[in-house]
Amino acid sequence: MKTALNKPKCTDKTWEGRADCVHCAIRNQVLFADIPIEELDHLVSPIKNITYAANAVIYHSGEKSEAIYTIRQGIIKLVQYLPNGSVRTVRLLGQNDIVGLEGLLAQPYHHTAITLQEVKLCRIPLDVISALEKNHPELHRQFMLRWQRNLEVADQFITEFSTGTAESRIARLLLSLGNPGNGYCFNHIGRDDIASILGITTETASRVMADLQRRDIISCISGLPCNCKPDKLRLIADS
Amino acid sequence: MKTALNKPKCTDKTWEGRADCVHCAIRNQVLFADIPIEELDHLVSPIKNITYAANAVIYHSGEKSEAIYTIRQGIIKLVQYLPNGSVRTVRLLGQNDIVGLEGLLAQPYHHTAITLQEVKLCRIPLDVISALEKNHPELHRQFMLRWQRNLEVADQFITEFSTGTAESRIARLLLSLGNPGNGYCFNHIGRDDIASILGITTETASRVMADLQRRDIISCISGLPCNCKPDKLRLIADS
DNA sequence: CGTAAATTTGAATGGATTCAAACGTGGTGG
DNA sequence: CCACCACGTTTGAATCCATTCAAATTTACG
Numbered sequence: 001m002k003t004a005l006n007k008p009k010c011t012d013k014t015w016e017g018r019a020d021c022v023h024c025a026i027r028n029q030v031l032f033a034d035i036p037i038e039e040l041d042h043l044v045s046p047i048k049n050i051t052y053a054a055n056a057v058i059y060h061s062g063e064k065s066e067a068i069y070t071i072r073q074g075i076i077k078l079v080q081y082l083p084n085g086s087v088r089t090v091r092l093l094g095q096n097d098i099v100g101l102e103g104l105l106a107q108p109y110h111h112t113a114i115t116l117q118e119v120k121l122c123r124i125p126l127d128v129i130s131a132l133e134k135n136h137p138e139l140h141r142q143f144m145l146r147w148q149r150n151l152e153v154a155d156q157f158i159t160e161f162s163t164g165t166a167e168s169r170i171a172r173l174l175l176s177l178g179n180p181g182n183g184y185c186f187n188h189i190g191r192d193d194i195a196s197i198l199g200i201t202t203e204t205a206s207r208v209m210a211d212l213q214r215r216d217i218i219s220c221i222s223g224l225p226c227n228c229k230p231d232k233l234r235l236i237a238d239s
Numbered sequence: 240m241k242t243a244l245n246k247p248k249c250t251d252k253t254w255e256g257r258a259d260c261v262h263c264a265i266r267n268q269v270l271f272a273d274i275p276i277e278e279l280d281h282l283v284s285p286i287k288n289i290t291y292a293a294n295a296v297i298y299h300s301g302e303k304s305e306a307i308y309t310i311r312q313g314i315i316k317l318v319q320y321l322p323n324g325s326v327r328t329v330r331l332l333g334q335n336d337i338v339g340l341e342g343l344l345a346q347p348y349h350h351t352a353i354t355l356q357e358v359k360l361c362r363i364p365l366d367v368i369s370a371l372e373k374n375h376p377e378l379h380r381q382f383m384l385r386w387q388r389n390l391e392v393a394d395q396f397i398t399e400f401s402t403g404t405a406e407s408r409i410a411r412l413l414l415s416l417g418n419p420g421n422g423y424c425f426n427h428i429g430r431d432d433i434a435s436i437l438g439i440t441t442e443t444a445s446r447v448m449a450d451l452q453r454r455d456i457i458s459c460i461s462g463l464p465c466n467c468k469p470d471k472l473r474l475i476a477d478s
Numbered sequence: 479c480g481t482a483a484a485t486t487t488g489a490a491t492g493g494a495t496t497c498a499a500a501c502g503t504g505g506t507g508g
Numbered sequence: 509c510c511a512c513c514a515c516g517t518t519t520g521a522a523t524c525c526a527t528t529c530a531a532a533t534t535t536a537c538g
Binding site for chain 2: 080082083084086088090101102104105107110137140141143144145147148150151152154155157158159162163164199237238239
């Protein structure tokens with residue numbers, strides 16, 4: 001749950017983490033605009049680079065919004081609580097995604113944002129946005145792109161993660177979590193996380209995962225990313 | 240499936256349908272800005288007011304986007320087709336909602352948009368938007384509001400329409416379709432529409448609906464809106 | 479090393495699906 | 509005006525799948 005604050009920012013060319021900022025909405029606009037570097041640095045200085053541990057809460061549902069967050073590394077889940085007390089994960093967001101967009105409309109946060117793994121993100125206070133967008137209306141296009149991206153993830157949750165048998169849903173989730181550049185291997189994910197993403201019970205999630213391992217379709221060694229056979233998963237996903 | 244084109248536009252003060260435009264993103268911006276009325280009329284003239292019959296297709300998934308649509312009356316469903324051939328409804332949108340927002344980002348439509356009932360809407364070509372947004376960056380805020388609204392509906396589909404028993408889901412759907420100002424009465428909806436919204440089969444949708452009528456929780460007479468007991472539906476929804 | 483947490487497994491139950499058939503209703507043509 | 513067809517809806521029975529509740533097992537961590 002503990003968090004660490006880092007000094008380096010995206011305007012600092014010597015910062016090694018800067019490569020991750022290539023797709024950042026703010027930086028793209030900022031660097032492409034003709035703002036004097038001093039002013040820029042001044043504007044961006046309230047932006048904090050933060051590292052969260054796994055299972056850390058970034059903000060709570062209903063809380064007054066004071067910042068938006070761009071994810072530099074790791075995966076964040078947005079969860080909502082139902083009237084009957086159960087929780088449902090409505091979105092998984094990763095690198096270059098923005099969480100807390102509703103803050104741009106001065107609305108309280110609609111979800112509770114929780115990290116799945118260790119997560120590095122940039123916290124951008126809403127006043128920084130207001131200041132920037134005055135002189136840079138092009139920034140809006142970036143926000144629309146991220147909003148659209150959020151919508152697409154939501155659609156994925158409906159069509160892929162809430163439709164079909166538990167086995168199909170899990171196969172689709174694992175493929176979606178997997179790294180295409182590395183045989184679709186994916187990081188360990190808790191059984192109750194799987195359950196709240198797919199709208200099934202923890203026991204069912206466990207049964208299916210255990211079964212996939214027995215059938216040698218996935219293989220997980222503690223601590224390491226899980227390997228899988230993507231073609232077999234694809235077959236199960238589309239059945 | 241046939242459609243009718245109407246001449247009247249939101250800049251025409253004598254048009255009786257104009258009252259519906261009070262919340263229109265375009266008109267709000269337009270009327271609050273200091274554009275000469277001639278220029279305004281010229282800009283808005285490509286906007287067509289269209290009436291679609293029930294079950295009419297407004298656009299297809301994958302199609303190049305050329306317009307966005309604001310709904311003046313009626314309900315539209317956005318559906319996606321899964322690899323295995325089945326369809327899933329991912330959104331229901333109604334009055335003052337915008338469909339086809341992805342067009343603003345020059346992306347092809349991501350869904351097929353189909354009317355549930357007779358629908359009246361305004362078709363706004365994308366060039367009209369480009370022309371307007373040049374001088375009126377405030378328009379972006381309106382788009383963000385509609386984007387956010389789309390997201391909230393998507394979240395509703397995940398938490399309310401894809402979670403719990405078939406009976407709970409149907410109760411939540413009927414309450415959501417109902418008119419709060421009129422005892423939550425709702426218009427007739429096909430059993431397979433219910434099925435594709437809730438991710439259940441047509442037979443299950445029919446069974447539950449028939450059962451609710453037998454238990455006198457809803458009562459539907461052909462052609463007329465259905466009456467219901469909202470408190471009993473609420474009880475079922477939250478169980 | 480020992481305890482708490484996460485995962486796995488079992489058996490019984492309940493709910494949704496599948497496939498099939500029957501029913502009702504609106505519309506068309508004889 | 510009636511017969512008939514098409515389509516949406518309803519119902520039944522068997523099967524399948526996920527849930528529930530309980531217990532055993534493994535893993536993580538102080």
